[in-house]
Amino acid sequence: MKAQANSYSKRQQQQPETVSDGSQSIVSIEIGKLSPHPLLNSIYLHDPALSLAGSMNSMGQLAPILVERVRDGYQVLSGSRRLQAGLELGWPTLQAVVRTPVDDHQRLWWILESNQQRSKTFSQRMREADLMEVLIKAEARSRSLANLSGGPKLRVFDGSECLNSDTPVTQTYPLQNEPDSDSKIIRSKGPRRSDTQIAKAIGLGGKDLYRQARAVWKASLENDARALSAVKELDNGTKTIFAAFKDLRRRDHLSTDFRPTPYDVWHFKHDRAYGTKYPGSIPASIVANTLHYYTEPGQLVVDPMAGGGTTLDVCLSMNRRCMALDLAPSRPEILTWNVGDRSLPESANDCDLIFLDPPYHSMLRSSYATGSVSDHSLADWKLVIERIFRHCHSALRPGGHLAVLIANQTEKDLPPGWGYVDHAFDILSCLIKIGFLPQRRISCPMDGAYRPDQIQQSRLNRRMLGQVRDLIIVRKSI
Numbered sequence: 356m357k358a359q360a361n362s363y364s365k366r367q368q369q370q371p372e373t374v375s376d377g378s379q380s381i382v383s384i385e386i387g388k389l390s391p392h393p394l395l396n397s398i399y400l401h402d403p404a405l406s407l408a409g410s411m412n413s414m415g416q417l418a419p420i421l422v423e424r425v426r427d428g429y430q431v432l433s434g435s436r437r438l439q440a441g442l443e444l445g446w447p448t449l450q451a452v453v454r455t456p457v458d459d460h461q462r463l464w465w466i467l468e469s470n471q472q473r474s475k476t477f478s479q480r481m482r483e484a485d486l487m488e489v490l491i492k493a494e495a496r497s498r499s500l501a502n503l504s505g506g507p508k509l510r511v512f513d514g515s516e517c518l519n520s521d522t523p524v525t526q527t528y529p530l531q532n533e534p535d536s537d538s539k540i541i542r543s544k545g546p547r548r549s550d551t552q553i554a555k556a557i558g559l560g561g562k563d564l565y566r567q568a569r570a571v572w573k574a575s576l577e578n579d580a581r582a583l584s585a586v587k588e589l590d591n592g593t594k595t596i597f598a599a600f601k602d603l604r605r606r607d608h609l610s611t612d613f614r615p616t617p618y619d620v621w622h623f624k625h626d627r628a629y630g631t632k633y634p635g636s637i638p639a640s641i642v643a644n645t646l647h648y649y650t651e652p653g654q655l656v657v658d659p660m661a662g663g664g665t666t667l668d669v670c671l672s673m674n675r676r677c678m679a680l681d682l683a684p685s686r687p688e689i690l691t692w693n694v695g696d697r698s699l700p701e702s703a704n705d706c707d708l709i710f711l712d713p714p715y716h717s718m719l720r721s722s723y724a725t726g727s728v729s730d731h732s733l734a735d736w737k738l739v740i741e742r743i744f745r746h747c748h749s750a751l752r753p754g755g756h757l758a759v760l761i762a763n764q765t766e767k768d769l770p771p772g773w774g775y776v777d778h779a780f781d782i783l784s785c786l787i788k789i790g791f792l793p794q795r796r797i798s799c800p801m802d803g804a805y806r807p808d809q810i811q812q813s814r815l816n817r818r819m820l821g822q823v824r825d826l827i828i829v830r831k832s833i
């Protein structure tokens with residue numbers, strides 16, 4: 356820290372205490388007197404991964420932060436990351452431009468505007484948009500009140516100005532307060548135009564994309580697990596807004612236009628509208644067809660290894676009650692439960708269907724939490740799976756069904772000496788031994804998502820790539 360503070364002072368010594376850049380003065384302010392405006396924390400949140408400490412240590416403070424004088428110091432309106440980095444580096448002062456105080460409403464616009472250039476995640480953009488919506492509505496209210504009372508006129512800037520347009524469109528609206536003459540505040544000409552303006556201001560292009568983004572964002576604020584997962588992907592840049600919106604729209608199609616397959620080969624593609632992105636997640640249509648054939652609306656379905664919650668979402672869509680458990684829940688609706696160690700919860704008793712999608716022995720082992728059944732040796736995996744089947748047998752009502760999705764395993768995933776394990780055969784035998792009655796064995800081939808090099812390798816090694824997956828349906832006798 357001392358070395359960092361020294362590197363600061365070398366660079367700071369080259370700068371005078373106060374510099375004039377023509378229009379505004381840059382001053383050195385004691386870092387202890389600076390605090391970020393609460394809005395900066397609530398919109399942009401501090402992400403330690405995005406710390407500027409490294410670059411500020413080597414390059415110095417390239418641009419002044421913008422502050423406003425408050426009673427016992429200065430509030431930072433733009434530059435919270437530089438402030439954070441300065442604190443991390445132990446710098447005694449930061450260079451700042453002190454802004455003339457404005458009223459609360461204008462200050463909020465001003466904060467949004469002066470943070471336009473920073474790089475932002477999807478969530479940060481949408482939090483900005485939330486605030487803009489509130490401000491625009493408040494202005495519209497204020498305008499209509501002023502219209503009634505014939506209040507003073509305000510020069511109002513078109514939203515394009517905040518995007519550095521050279522020729523801002525201006526209009527006059529009556530408002531109570533004049534803003535600063537140098538203010539470039541984003542203003543709405545009327546509520547109908549606000550989507551276009553906000554879309555531009557937050558850098559999302561047009562109003563249609565903004566409306567799609569808003570639908571996803573709104574669902575995530577309502578704690579919709581799939582929307583929350585989509586927002587996480589949007590923040591990481593691994594999903595597009597259009598794809599997230601499409602998933603959101605499609606997710607009720609199982610309740611409106613579900614067409615069950617009449618065949619016993621269920622070859623379905625993944626459907627991101629159901630379940631969150633999760634290792635080993637399954638196509639929603641496999642669950643939907645199982646519900647269609649083996650349950651009635653209102654009945655209770657249990658998924659003891661719920662993963663990303665595909666069963667939960669399909670049940671919701673098809674009007675079945677659902678209890679979801681997992682060793683390591685990925686969503687708040689999933690209860691933490693190790694079904695290898697204990698019976699199902701009491702509230703699962705007399706359930707109508709259990710849908711079980713266990714790890715196929717060691718496949719995807721590293722993707723699951725410690726304690727997963729995939730951690731066991733093959734012999735122990737079989738013992739734990741048998742114990743889980745017994746727990747399922749106790750919880751099911753007489754006549755209720757158990758559906759187990761399983762893929763046979765080939766040598767790649769097996770201990771040395773094992774060539775092939777026909778899990779489907781072993782599991783069906785085990786279920787019959789426990790007392791279940793076989794109902795159906797449905798082929799659910801996996802998507803052939805193999806890379807060309809894997810295909811070539813398998814030909815060279817005379818080793819076929821696995822595509823087989825079976826859904827075994829058994830019934831508890833009455």
Ligand SMILES: C[S@@+](CC[C@H](N)C(=O)[O-])C[C@H]1O[C@@H](n2cnc3c(N)ncnc32)[C@H](O)[C@@H]1O
Pocket residue numbers: 630631633634635636637659660661662663664665666680681682683692693694695696712713714723724726727728729
């Ligand atoms: C193949 S994934 C399920 C995927 C899920 N069907 C979906 O569509 O997202 C298997 C799940 O079993 C869970 N699991 C493994 N061992 C478990 C145990 N002993 N008790 C509860 N869950 C377990 C893992 O955490 C993992 O989420």
